[in-house]
Amino acid sequence: MTRPGEEEVVANLAGQAGGADGISIEKVGHAFPTKDGGSILVLGDVSFSVPNGQFLAVVGASGCGKTTILNMAAGLVRPVSGRVRVGGKDVVKPLRDTGYMFARDGLLPWRSALKNVEVGLEHRGVPKAERRERALKMLDIVGLSGFGDSYPAQLSQGMRQRVAIARTLAINPATLLMDEPFAALDAQTKLALQAEFLKIWEKDRQTVMFVTHDLAEAVSMADRVIVLTSRPGRIHAEFEIDLPRPRDPAEIRFDEGYLRQLDQVWHALKEAEERAG
Amino acid sequence: MTPTSYAENVQFKLARQVDVDKAKRRKRTINVVIMRILVLAALLVPWQLGVEAGLIDPLFFSSPSAILTFLVTELGSGGVWPHVLVTVREALMGFLIGAVAGVAAGILRMQFPLLADVTNPFLTILNVLPRVALAPMFVLWFGIGEGSKIALSVSLVFFILMLNTEAGIKSLDRELIITQRALGATRTQLFWKVMLPGAVPAMFSGMRLGVVYSLLAVVVGEMIASQMGLGQRIAFYAASFQGDGLLGTILILAAIGLIFNVVVVNVEAKLMHWRLHDED
Ligand SMILES: Nc1ncnc2c1ncn2[C@@H]1O[C@H](COP(=O)(O)OP(=O)(O)OP(=O)(O)O)[C@@H](O)[C@H]1O
Numbered sequence: 001m002t003r004p005g006e007e008e009v010v011a012n013l014a015g016q017a018g019g020a021d022g023i024s025i026e027k028v029g030h031a032f033p034t035k036d037g038g039s040i041l042v043l044g045d046v047s048f049s050v051p052n053g054q055f056l057a058v059v060g061a062s063g064c065g066k067t068t069i070l071n072m073a074a075g076l077v078r079p080v081s082g083r084v085r086v087g088g089k090d091v092v093k094p095l096r097d098t099g100y101m102f103a104r105d106g107l108l109p110w111r112s113a114l115k116n117v118e119v120g121l122e123h124r125g126v127p128k129a130e131r132r133e134r135a136l137k138m139l140d141i142v143g144l145s146g147f148g149d150s151y152p153a154q155l156s157q158g159m160r161q162r163v164a165i166a167r168t169l170a171i172n173p174a175t176l177l178m179d180e181p182f183a184a185l186d187a188q189t190k191l192a193l194q195a196e197f198l199k200i201w202e203k204d205r206q207t208v209m210f211v212t213h214d215l216a217e218a219v220s221m222a223d224r225v226i227v228l229t230s231r232p233g234r235i236h237a238e239f240e241i242d243l244p245r246p247r248d249p250a251e252i253r254f255d256e257g258y259l260r261q262l263d264q265v266w267h268a269l270k271e272a273e274e275r276a277g
Numbered sequence: 278m279t280p281t282s283y284a285e286n287v288q289f290k291l292a293r294q295v296d297v298d299k300a301k302r303r304k305r306t307i308n309v310v311i312m313r314i315l316v317l318a319a320l321l322v323p324w325q326l327g328v329e330a331g332l333i334d335p336l337f338f339s340s341p342s343a344i345l346t347f348l349v350t351e352l353g354s355g356g357v358w359p360h361v362l363v364t365v366r367e368a369l370m371g372f373l374i375g376a377v378a379g380v381a382a383g384i385l386r387m388q389f390p391l392l393a394d395v396t397n398p399f400l401t402i403l404n405v406l407p408r409v410a411l412a413p414m415f416v417l418w419f420g421i422g423e424g425s426k427i428a429l430s431v432s433l434v435f436f437i438l439m440l441n442t443e444a445g446i447k448s449l450d451r452e453l454i455i456t457q458r459a460l461g462a463t464r465t466q467l468f469w470k471v472m473l474p475g476a477v478p479a480m481f482s483g484m485r486l487g488v489v490y491s492l493l494a495v496v497v498g499e500m501i502a503s504q505m506g507l508g509q510r511i512a513f514y515a516a517s518f519q520g521d522g523l524l525g526t527i528l529i530l531a532a533i534g535l536i537f538n539v540v541v542v543n544v545e546a547k548l549m550h551w552r553l554h555d556e557d
């Protein structure tokens with residue numbers, strides 16, 4: 001907590017999110033209706049919280065309800081039972097200071113990269129000049145200055161995902177929800193974007209809930225990793241990742257402490273999958 | 278070549294390759310044009326010769342030279358222009374009204390599912406109805422002038438544009454909508470910034486169909502009952518066995534249809550530049 005600019009960020013968060021509450025998932029249970037008239041239990045009594053400024057990674061088998069939890073925090077899905085709060089308030093609709101990122105970039109194909117970065121600011125009624133300035137800055141931060149006028153079809157997948165990062169960060173979110181944001185990228189690009197994202201995050205310290213299937217990604221980036229059981233998802237294990245920051249996901253691969261924690265998480269995940277299966 | 282010019286060398290080779298490709302393309306274009314002329318000649322020459330040799334009855338089939346003479350005199354003297362004007366005006370009016378109403382209806386029905394559910398059976402019945410059957414009724418309602426033709430055109434164009442707009446909105450990538458919702462878009466913003474622009478390609482394919490059908494509708498309307506217009510001319514020439522007039526008028530209609538189509542395609546290309554980028 002000695003990083004310069006930290007107070008400013010915390011003050012900012014307090015102003016935006018109304019307190020140091022981060023994300024809290026309280027006794028959440030969820031089921032979806034099935035076609036045959038029954039229902040499928042997806043989450044069974046899940047409780048955890050992400051304190052302000054923490055980077056939490058969530059791992060678990062496919063179909064255990066990770067995306068569903070993110071959708072709840074994003075205000076896109078209401079839990080059948082339990083509460084989901086962000087910044088101390090129940091989430092009933094998408095919050096203005098929550099950013100959500102997916103594996104697919106979701107860029108609007110008819111908008112240039114710059115206009116895509118601007119779109120969230122447009123939704124918030126930010127004046128044009130200010131919007132443009134901020135979008136240009138964000139493009140620069142993700143290493144795409146000069147590509148503002150390109151359309152998504154003209155960009156590589158890695159570049160498109162960079163635009164998506166810029167778009168998500170442009171709204172200056174206090175909370176970031178990320179659903180396998182780098183899963184669609186090749187190994188090299190993935191490492192590069194992980195490092196870039198970490199650099200930005202280590203400066204701004206948003207509250208992050210990051211879902212991934214890539215354990216190396218989880219351990220190298222997060223402060224804490226939660227392992228869910230197979231469907232219905234429940235918390236199986238939890239790890240504090242106390243590796244020093246700033247971290248570089250490429251460099252850290254050979255770090256002893258990192259490898260030890262990676263091994264622990266890997267065993268926990270295997271156990272979780274076996275137990276439920 | 279010095280070793281540092283390896284990149285230059287590659288670029289030079291690429292430039293030469295581009296030149297070669299260009300020349301190949303140009304040659305191909307020339308060949309295509311020549312072959313098209315040959316196909317046309319293969320159709321026209323036997324026709325003309327057949328008529329001259331008395332093998333083809335010009336009363337039913339006319340002849341290329343007679344059609345050409347008809348076109349030159351009619352277009353030159355200006356006799357056909359008032360009819361062209363009427364037909365074009367009706368087709369454009371019908372297309373405009375039908376397209377605006379169709380797009381609006383499609384949008385409204387997609388925004389308000391209750392409206393869609395209530396109107397579905399009525400619109401389905403109207404849409405499966407052969408619209409030409411309504412032509413005599415439109416004459417009763419709107420008179421023998423341009424109104425009845427415009428109404429017939431609207432009755433076709435409306436449905437084409439409504440259905441295409443709806444298909445465009447329905448087929449929109451869910452991911453785009455979820456992403457924008459998560460980015461804080463309100464319902465209205467979603468509509469203006471995602472659904473509407475996302476449906477534009479489908480609207481344009483509707484419009485490309487729509488202009489052709491608008492022309493079809495007004496010509497049919499004119500053939501049924503009218504005092505002016507190219508459809509009326511066609512009915513007249515057919516009834517009085519003037520093959521050259523009949524076929525010449527059809528050619529004029531084809532030219533009008535072609536121009537309509539080119540205009541829509543060009544507007545579309547202008548608006549869709551974001552999509553065409555990866556193709557050129
Ligand atoms: N809208 C829905 N309607 C019905 N069932 C759903 C819906 N959304 C998710 N499910 C079901 O809920 C379960 C959990 O889905 P969810 O997307 O949260 O899983 P996940 O943990 O994100 O999986 P993955 O790792 O594969 O992305 C799945 O079995 C899925 O079939």
Ligand SMILES: [Mg+2]
Pocket residue numbers: 066067068179
């Ligand atoms: Mg998922």
